[in-house]
Amino acid sequence: MGDDETIGRLAAELDTLLGQSMEEPGDSCPATSASVASRVAERPARVLVIDDNRDYRELVRTVLSDQGYQVVQANDGSEGLGLVLDQPPDLIIVDFNMPRRNGYEFVQEMKSTLETRGIPIIMFSGAPNRRHIKDLGLDLADFLDKPVSNAKLLAAVQRVLPATMQEESAASEPPPAPTAPDKPGLAPRAASAAETPPAVEPEGLSESWQDDEALLDLVKIEKEERPEAEDLQGLDLESKNSPLISKVNQILVRAVGMRASDIHIEPQEDQILVRVRVDGSLRNLCTLPVSLRARLAARIKIMANLIITEHRLPQDGQFQAQIKNAPVEFRVSTLPSCHGEKIVMRILGASKLNTDLRSLGLSDRDFDCVEKTLKSPNGLVLVTGPTGSGKTTTLYTMMGVLNSPDVNILTAEDPIEYRLKGATQAQIRPAIGLTFETALRAFLRQDPDIMLIGEIRDKETAEIAVKASITGHLVFSTLHTNSAPATIMRLTHMGLASFLVAASVRLVVAQRLVKLLCPACKIPQPLSDEDKRSLTEDQIARLKTVFRPRGCPACRQAGYAGRRPIFEVMPVATSGMRQAILSREGSSDLLTDLAVKEGMTPLGHAALLAAADGLTSLHEAYPIIFGG
Numbered sequence: 084m085g086d087d088e089t090i091g092r093l094a095a096e097l098d099t100l101l102g103q104s105m106e107e108p109g110d111s112c113p114a115t116s117a118s119v120a121s122r123v124a125e126r127p128a129r130v131l132v133i134d135d136n137r138d139y140r141e142l143v144r145t146v147l148s149d150q151g152y153q154v155v156q157a158n159d160g161s162e163g164l165g166l167v168l169d170q171p172p173d174l175i176i177v178d179f180n181m182p183r184r185n186g187y188e189f190v191q192e193m194k195s196t197l198e199t200r201g202i203p204i205i206m207f208s209g210a211p212n213r214r215h216i217k218d219l220g221l222d223l224a225d226f227l228d229k230p231v232s233n234a235k236l237l238a239a240v241q242r243v244l245p246a247t248m249q250e251e252s253a254a255s256e257p258p259p260a261p262t263a264p265d266k267p268g269l270a271p272r273a274a275s276a277a278e279t280p281p282a283v284e285p286e287g288l289s290e291s292w293q294d295d296e297a298l299l300d301l302v303k304i305e306k307e308e309r310p311e312a313e314d315l316q317g318l319d320l321e322s323k324n325s326p327l328i329s330k331v332n333q334i335l336v337r338a339v340g341m342r343a344s345d346i347h348i349e350p351q352e353d354q355i356l357v358r359v360r361v362d363g364s365l366r367n368l369c370t371l372p373v374s375l376r377a378r379l380a381a382r383i384k385i386m387a388n389l390i391i392t393e394h395r396l397p398q399d400g401q402f403q404a405q406i407k408n409a410p411v412e413f414r415v416s417t418l419p420s421c422h423g424e425k426i427v428m429r430i431l432g433a434s435k436l437n438t439d440l441r442s443l444g445l446s447d448r449d450f451d452c453v454e455k456t457l458k459s460p461n462g463l464v465l466v467t468g469p470t471g472s473g474k475t476t477t478l479y480t481m482m483g484v485l486n487s488p489d490v491n492i493l494t495a496e497d498p499i500e501y502r503l504k505g506a507t508q509a510q511i512r513p514a515i516g517l518t519f520e521t522a523l524r525a526f527l528r529q530d531p532d533i534m535l536i537g538e539i540r541d542k543e544t545a546e547i548a549v550k551a552s553i554t555g556h557l558v559f560s561t562l563h564t565n566s567a568p569a570t571i572m573r574l575t576h577m578g579l580a581s582f583l584v585a586a587s588v589r590l591v592v593a594q595r596l597v598k599l600l601c602p603a604c605k606i607p608q609p610l611s612d613e614d615k616r617s618l619t620e621d622q623i624a625r626l627k628t629v630f631r632p633r634g635c636p637a638c639r640q641a642g643y644a645g646r647r648p649i650f651e652v653m654p655v656a657t658s659g660m661r662q663a664i665l666s667r668e669g670s671s672d673l674l675t676d677l678a679v680k681e682g683m684t685p686l687g688h689a690a691l692l693a694a695a696d697g698l699t700s701l702h703e704a705y706p707i708i709f710g711g
Contacts, residue, residue, distance in 0.1 A: 160184030350423035462589030568674035
């Protein structure tokens, strides 16, 4: 009974003290305090924790739950954004590094929407990333470097949530006059758009771009071929929550559908121009608002795993996606310019590779020469031509024919353009000393059967390639020369002994790419007087009928549809050819004459035949006919 009396007396005293405290004249805001107490009593503060590390999420949940907070968890930014839209939390704790949508992208989406802009955010980050994150100018409540102590985590949460709860309670009562919030990013979410002052955001982060009429250009282009979910495997499929991600995905899918080789994103003074290279020519795809340049660059950098805060230096990266059930590699290059960073994405993909030599379009004679060479156990095979002439595709087609479980294939490339299943591919990194020469020396200790060198650039690399081919390996590489015979002279001019060149080289293939006339709209025409003045009598006799492009819906009014290579194939298989290489009086012209006698079709003649067969126009053939 004594204990009951004591408990009753203490309860009465407590009621008295509480009543006095509510009536104290110094109480500045009794109604607000009561409102806060009522809200806390009704609902604990809701905290959303977004981290791909399950153990870390559980640790944060345990620490905050013990203090009475309601904790909701998400694996990544995409899942977290869905939870925010479903029921906005009072505080968000998000990690910076996560797959799919990372912390940076998540914060950008939160700050671009009026309904979620005022939710305070605490970001977890590793110490090395702290400086870069601060440079982004994100409106965050706090940074916490991992690993963070329980006490520091709790202190950070308690610093943010009381202010949030007070603002929510104050928003429930009509304010005497609209005033700006003390801290940006903590505006009361219950206020109307008219009462909330516009937030000042970094350039390119405004949500107004979503309604910009400039985006209609892309919408019109995509009207008939809007990408579906199955077309975007490997890309961020949460694009319904992010218009920017959706537009980037549309650009990628559209470019692949157009058979583009490159995507150019070029910031101009008043807009962002997006162009694609199709069949060797650039075409306008769409324009975007100039205010998007920062967010657009950041999005692509994140996809390519580049440093998003580095705007002064060029960067290179790549990413992969499944588009229309086919693996596609995008090689990304950024370049600082006066109006922002220009981004070029080279489109690569296994779909461009074949294991059938016939798919290259070789003539019967050239096909036989290549097929016989690939059956050789050793030797040097060289493919030559300017940049963008399809050398790598030809090389990888040959490698695909040879690729089997019983051979060891090693490649040294800069950069690696195609992934060859079953082969060991090494990325050349001159900055750290991994050059072609270094890689080749290492290859010789890896028991190789076949080696591919991305390019022979110097004497040292050429010497190792030649010696490897002589000692029982089949070696493939490229050179930048105008013709197959000129390749032999280039090797000797590098300083290689003529007898080494004659003993090692098995085949030289020079090639160019020509645009193919659209079969639906090409029209015949007679040779013009200007054409007749430019061509020889023999060439005119071969060109009985020529065709020119016109343009139709099937080729998008371009007049051309696709490209194909034309070849100059010179095997080094006869004693006469080897003797010509060994001869000190040998020259490119001498080798050309001998190769033609042995059946080689020169590049210029191959281009002329393509025009005579109606595959391409004289306009496309002329640079090869006269340039070699």
